[in-house]
Structure formats: structure tokens, C-alpha cells
Amino acid sequence: MKISLNHLKNYVNVTVPVEELCDRMVMAGFEVESIEKQGENLVNVVAARILSLTPHEDSDHLQICQMDVGADAPVQIVTGAQNIHVGDLVPAALHNSTLPNGAHIKAGKLRGVDSNGMLCSGGELCLTEDDYEGASVNGILILKDEWPTGTDMREVLGLDDYIIDFKITANRPDCNCFLGVAKEVSVVLGTEFKAPDPTYQTVGGDIADYIDVTVENADLCPRYLGRIVKNLRIKPSPDWMQKALIASGMRPINNIVDITNFVMLETGQPMHAFNYNDLSDKRIIVRNAVAGETITTLDGKEYALTPDMLVIADGKKPSCLAGIMGGKESEIEDTTTDLFLESAKFRRDNIRHTGRALGIRTEASGRFERGTDICNVEYAMNRALSLIDQLDAGDIIDGALDRHNGLPEDRILTVSSQSILDLLGVEIPEETMVDILNRLALETTAKDGVLTVRVPSIRDDVEGRADLAEEVMRIYGYDHIVGTPMRGEVIRGTVLPERAKADKIKALLCGMGADEIMTYSFIASRAIDTLLLPEDDARRNQIKILNPLGDEYSTLRTQLTTSLLTVLSTNLNRKITDGRFFELSKRFVPESLPLTAQPKELPTLSIGIYGKEEDFFTLKGMVEAVMQLCGAHTQYERSNEPYLHPGRQALVKANNQVSAVFGEVHPTVAAAYDIPERVYVAEIQLEVLYAIEKRRVTAKPLPKFPAVERDFAMLCDLEVPVGNLERAIQSGAGRLLEKIQLFDVYTGSQIPEGKKSVAYSIWLRSADGTLSDEQIDAVSAKIMKNLEKAGAELRK
């Protein structure tokens, strides 16, 4: 809500400087978005008269002007303008002046002739035709001959004002107008508030002879008030009204339109003016639109209407989109002679709904959406008529058509004053509370510790003790709230086990040199295609955002890998030679699509690494570390994710449940992300790991008896995974196995084609005694038998 300080002073005495006013309004709940001092950038520019004009000898267009700038001696200025004459009053920027466009003017020479400033055009002063007549002329701005030479241009243009932009919170629609702001200012400053007198003269007649008003949907239009004005005298509105409109961001048009807009700005009640002679059948019907109806609005756009939309129709067709925008057909034009003037209350949710559906938002619809006061309808109408009368804009016909089903009574709240203080925690004398509420026009009396408050309809935000507490406190001053330390039983708060586990995983990965990343939860819809997943892959069942910020952020992710690949690509392409990254976030898995219920939000860990030290096995080490941290017993199996290298990927079973997939990224996929080298990624389904109950450790006594070490060297086919051999040894050794270590895998000279040599060291130990040769031989035999079954041939 932008308001000119000078205009505000018409309603309330402002006794403090503008900065203090703003500070105090902020502390009363009215945030100030900006204070704009008019003419702040217009310095040392004055009204000056042209005394003489002589052509420049070295130029065919420059002229040398001797200017009366209000000083003792004339000032010489060279100009290229052709629209000036001796005797004209024009704006002259003197030596060391500043223009609103930021230009700084200094004395200099133009083709050898001294020029001590510059004559200005309307454009150079950032003026439009609305600001000053003739401002759009191509050439120097010719001023009205009503100022002495030397007058500061800020005064000429009336730029001695401040425009204050108050941010009005959604609960105070009554302050979306000059009067609302002025009332608050009067309470905050403790000065008098004066509402304008809305009286006017009529010329007789009877509205009933002119028009009939029917409200068919009183639910959506609880009040509709109409008046007739004849013999319009359309002309520009007066300067003061134009200034007030411009300060608040509206464009002056003509006296009638300006009055409706001004009254809206002043009272908060939107008004609408119909060209009476364009209304068919001389009827106004407030009704729902009929399917198939259309309307062309003032801005020339045509909209198709639906039956949930409210229109103001004449006898034949919609003439106005109720509360939002008038129709082109019944627009007020310079030739309009008679006027039907509307002041009404429309239900806010319906206006909001229609505005959204059609994509229109206007000053009027914004106010209806936030809520207008049904009792204000009449005051606003009277104010508009009084302005029509004052400005001699037309003849007001007697009689009003006021359609409503009764107006609300003021609400009476009874609240104990102690209960208000209990919420605030401060002591405020009851008289003070009563005084504050009365100043806010919430008529209050106190008896036996109970406040009785009369709440007018304009303050329907005030519903009970909490609202009264806020009203009292914001005027009494929030500085009186003094912090008290946390009371009650203070014990350390708990965290959910999942969060505790997540923190441990993060710490572990940081310890392994990985940096934590954070990426958006939504991705491009086509990003999933880069993983080359088959059509029926569950990860393709993605949730779409209905109103995304473009396709790039349109889809809730079902996996973290695509985001991770983007991060790897970003870093690689910035010449960062190696990296380890991880992210803990959620993947969104819908039960069904289209979405009918909240999806599963599953905790997920992604890890991505690259660099010359990294390979499949360094990633496997990180994955295994996470698994061990969570108490999982792991099993690694070949997997076939299309986005991973077919020979370098694995899935991990944690306690027999699939919990992760990892491997080297397929070169085709890497290329799609502009990744030029081998990178390795893992995606771990943390819900599986979180579900593992980690058993409390029972300490085993340290061994009392010696361990025996045995080596097994073997040959096997290249395809045999060493994991199989390891399992063969484990099952053969049974409980006596303490440790197993692979120490060699070899292919090459002395090894037959298609074979590899594998060697393990194992350590056997018993808790019951030193192992005998017989025991060791028996275990070795079992191991060898198992190894042979697994396809290995022992090397002696």
C-alpha cells in the first residue's frame, strides 16, 4: 500500500519526521517496504527563462542561449533543441546538477563555446505526460509560466513529498486504504484522525425510474448498492487527486474513473462505474455466469466464463466480471453522459477462485480477495458521490438501490483481562488495555476484571483473547516482553534413531574423505531416461509436480543417482581432478499413479567417486564400511543395472535383503553427463539398513592358545569368482577359522590360458586348546575338498 505523506496529512496530524513515523508504524505491525523521497535525484535544476537565442557559428543546429536563472547575471547554455523561443520558461540543469536518470551535469565547451549547464526535456527529467503536460514532446520541456525564474524544479513538479510503501499483512485488509493507514497512524502517534465528510447535493428524480437491480446469488454478493448520476461532465480530475493516484501507483484517466479509483484507495472499497446507456433493458442482475457466456473486459481480452463465476449482467449479457474487472462495452468514455455507479461486497473466496481461473488480478480483486467490510459499502458510495458533487462531474439522482439481507451487528467479546496478560506474560494496567482498545475503535469497558469489547464488522480479524492480546501488545510495545528462561523439567531432548544413524553414516563417510552434497528433490522429467532403464522399471513411476518452475524442476526423484552424476560432472568439468561425494536424502516412491495418497519417502544414500586413486574396489570399501556401521552381514552378487558397466557392478545384500547397487558408470551414461572419465557410483537404500537391529557387543576374551597359519594356493578358471573360493574355505574351516586373507591373484606366465592362480592365508584357532596336527590336517582336508568342489585345483 503506497501512500503519499502529504496526502496522508489530510486525514491525520503527522507530528514526527517521516523516519520516526515509519519506525513507529513498523513496531505497530506495519512493515515499511520503502520510503521514496520524491525528487531525491533531481538536484540543482531550476526554472529558467530564455533571454536570447543566437546560432552557434560552427554548427547548423546548436543554439547559444542566455538564460535568466534567477541570479544576478545571465547564464550561457548551449542547446541542440529546436522547439524553444525567447521568453520560454524551461528547466535548466546548472553546473554541478544531478538528473533523475543519474546523469551529472557540469560546465563545459560545446564546439568551442562555453556551456554552463543543460536545458532538459521531459524525458531527461523522467517525466511522462501524466506528470506534466508536454513532458512527452520531442524537445525541451516548456513550463507553465507560473513560476519565478530560479525556482527549484522539485517545487515546480510538486516533488516535496515522500511515498511510503506499507506492507499490509493478510489479517488487516481494512488497512489497504488511506483511511485505514491514517487511523493506525493516529493511534500510534496519539493524534487526531479526520474522516472526510461524505455529504453531497442531489438533483431530484428517482433511481427506480432509471434502473432495476436484482441479486440472484446473495451468497456470493451479500450487498449490492447502486446509484445513478446524469449529465456527466467528463474532464481530467484535479491535480491533488491525480497526485494521490500516481503516488499509489494508479494512472489518472478522467474525473469519473479517477473518483472510483481514488475512493477505492481511500476507503478500501472498490467501486465500479457503468455507462448507463449501454445497459440493456435498464437492468442489473448479479448472477452466476451461464456456461458458454463470454465477456470482453476493459483491457480488450475475451474470457470464457463458467457457472461458478459471478457476473454483473444487464438484461442480456454479462457486463462486468464481478469484483474483478468491468466489461469493455459499458466502459466510461469521454462521450459518456450517464452513469450507473456500483459499490458492493463480494465473497472473497469466489473472487479469488475466479481471478485464479482466468488469470486476472486487479487492485479491486485483490481487495475483495483479502476481504472488504459490508458496512463500508455505503460510506464509500457516499464519498464517491460527494466527490462527484464537489468536482461538478455530474448530477446525482435521488434514491439508492441497496440489496442485502441485513447487515451484521457489532460483535461483543467478553474476555478476562488476566487471561490476556497470561498469554503475554507481562503486567499491563487494565486502564491502559482499555484505553488502547478504545483508541483502536474497539469500544471497550472493564468491569470486575472482565473486558467487554464491541468489535465492528470492519475488524472481523478480532475474534478472541489472542487477537485482543496482539492489539494491546503492538500498541503497548513489544519491548515490554522480557525473556524468561525455559521453565519446567529440563532434560536433554531425544532424536529419532534414524537421524542418529544418519549422523553416524555422515561422520563415517567424511572420515573416508567424502564431501557431503545437497541437491534438489526434484529433477527434470527426462533425467531418468539418462539411466537407460527399461520401460517397466519401477523408478520410472515418478511423481510430477502439477505447477513446476519449468521442466528442469518438474519431477520428484525416485533415485539420487542422476543428481549425483550432475555433481560429478560439474566438478570434473571445473578441472577438479579427484573427488568423493555423498548425499543423504529421500527418494519418493508412489503407491500408484496418478497420485492419490502420500508417497513413501525412503531414506537413501548416494556415493560418487572419481580420480586416479579410485576404482570399483575403493567404492566397495566405502559401501562395506557403511554396511558394517549399520551391523549388516553383506553378500555381493553380480547385478545388471543398465546405467552401470556390465562387468563392473554389484548388488549388496544386507542380511539377505537387497540394500545397494554400485559400480562403474556405463560410458554411454557418463557421456550423457559430459563425464570424460571413469566414475563410480553407489545408491544405498537406507531403510533396509536402518531396520537392522544392531546387537550390543558382548566382549570375547582374548585368545589363550596360539593360532596356526596355513596357506592355500590354487588354480581355477578365470570366471570363478574368488568370493566362491572364500566361501568354500569358510565353510570348510568352520568355527576354527579366525581370519582369512587373499594375498595373491595372478594370471600370466606359467599359468595356463583361461586360468588364474589364487592364494589365501588362513588362521585357525580354538578357544579350548592348542590345535593338534590331527585337527589341523582334518580341517585342511575339508577346505581342500570344498575348494575342489568350487572348481579350484590345489597347487602343491
Add this chain to the structure above:
Amino acid sequence: MLRPSCGAEFIFFLEEKTMKEQLEQIRAAAKSALNHAGIEQEIEDLRVKYLGKKGELTAILKQMGSLSAEERPAMGQLVNDAKQELEALIATRKKDLKAAATELKLKAERIDITLPAKMRKQGHLHPLTGVTNDMIDIFRSMGFDVVDGPEVETDHYNFECLNVPADHPARDMQDTFYLAENLLLRTQTSAAQIRTMETRKPPIRVVCPGRVFRADEVDATHSPVFHQMEGLVVDKGITMCDLKGVLEQFAHEIYGPETKVKFRPSFFPFTEPSVEVDVTCSECGGSGCRICKGSGWIEILGAGMVHPRVLESCGIDPTVYSGFAFGIGLDRLTTTRHKISDIRSLFENDQRFLEQF
């Protein structure tokens, strides 16, 4: 030299004298050799030469048999003395030489201690995680439990229960991403308030950190994905002063003990009274600077007393219980704390950025 010719007595005298002399000679020679030895091995060689099985001193002992029974103890004593003396000297010399050798070795092993450390590169928590963890710590110490809520919320929990009915203008305060008619990405962690109040009975004291979403175009200060921490306290007799007390403690721990907290009236549909909370600018301490745009204050969060209608909708009687709620923007806290000028760097994940935290 006198050459013995005859006479047993004379011979005895001569022999005795000779043995003693020999002993002295050996002893002196050994001592001298030991004292001159430069390395440990030489000492060992000398020990063998004098005290070994075939050593010179051992040889003297072997000659003892030729002495008379009367003479033997005296001579034996002398030999043993010499032996002990030499053994002691050997031990001392060995120790000294070992120490000298160690010293020499250590001297040779001197290194340039300014050469780079050999360490495994450490990873780094994301700065947002760092800030979130600090906040969780602060609020847990004040007895707040940490809870989580879903990111995909129903209209009911994100709006209706928070006193924002459909087509209410307060919905314009937050541009919402919709997934279906009644499903959306939560615009505030406040939704978790309702879930908490539905499942717990007062006294309630929880914080809910989490990710929230609003349809804001991406720029240096806006991100469609950001993070908040919601706090909620419900109990008998909770006042606005309690709210200020908790926020003061939080501000002191995050921004320093001199930090002041200011309430400014504001509006949120789910609290009444509602306030914006400012703290004295941590950069200038309140005197005004570029960071606080000269005001001396920076806005850090919104808060208020839980709206009675919100309590009611969760089955809590507002005439018996009262409470407060606050919502802190974690991204903003992170960017101001670390002087990060562009919020986008939080989500870009450049290693050179991440490694700084």
C-alpha cells in the same frame, strides 16, 4: 732381567711375583684397550680376549694350580678383583658407546619438519548440515525432542489445520507446488506441528528440521528448495516471555552472548499474536553496516503464540493450554553465518566450496 737359576724359595718368589705382575699388566692393558675402543663390537672382542674362555685373565686363573695352598686365596682375590673391575668397565663402556652411537644415528636422521603432513584427506559436512546440527544441539539442551515429518504433505496438514482454509488470502504468502488436488510439497515445517500435537499430549517441546518447497524462481537469495526448523512448545501457562527467553538463548548460542532479540508485530495464520524476530547484527553488533542495511538488526525468524484454533483442531483445549511456535530459515542462517553471497552455491556442490566447512 734377573734369571732364576736355583733354590725353591727363590723360584716361588719369582713365580709369584711374575703372576702378580702379569695380572697387573693384563689389567692395565685391558683397561687401556677398553677405554680406547670406538665401537661396541670392539668392546665385545676385548671381553672375549681378556675374560673369555681362552682369555688372558682366564689363563691366569688356570695357572693358580701351581700356587701353594697358602698363596692361592690372596692371588684368587686379586684375579677376581681384576675380573670384576674389567666387567664393570666393559658394561659402562658398552653403555656409553651405545648412547654415543644412538646419538649419532639420531643426528643423522634429522628431518625437515616443514615437509607436508601425510594425512588422509577428510571429507566435510555440508554447511547446512553443520548449522542444522548446531541448532539441534542447542534445542536438545533446552529439552526439545527432534522430530521429522513427511515432505509430501496433505492440504489438511500444511494449510487447513494451520488456520489457512482454501481460497484464504494467506495462501498467497506461499507459492505452493501441488502434486495432486490435496497433495503438495510442504511449504513450511509447521505441518509437523500438527502431526506432533495429534500424537503427543502436552507438555510438548519439539523441533522439526527439514526441507521445504516454494515456487520461487531461483536467484541469489531464493531457492525453490530450502530448509527450516520449526519449534513448538505447548504446556499450561506458556507466555510470550517464554518464547522470547527460548529465542534469546538460541540467539546467544548462535550469534554470541551479547546478541539482543527484538520482537516486531507481524502476521501468520497459525499464530496469534505473531511476531517477526530480529537479532542485533552479528557483523556490526548493532551499529549498522552493509549486512543489516544500516538498521543494526537482522530478521531471522517468524514466531508467535499458537493460534487457539490450531490447538483446537489438534484436540488441545486452548483455555487450559497455551504454546508458542517459531520457524527458522536454515539456509539464510547458513549464508549469513558463513557470509555466502549466493544461496545457489549451497546446491551447486563445487568441491572447492564444500571443502571450506
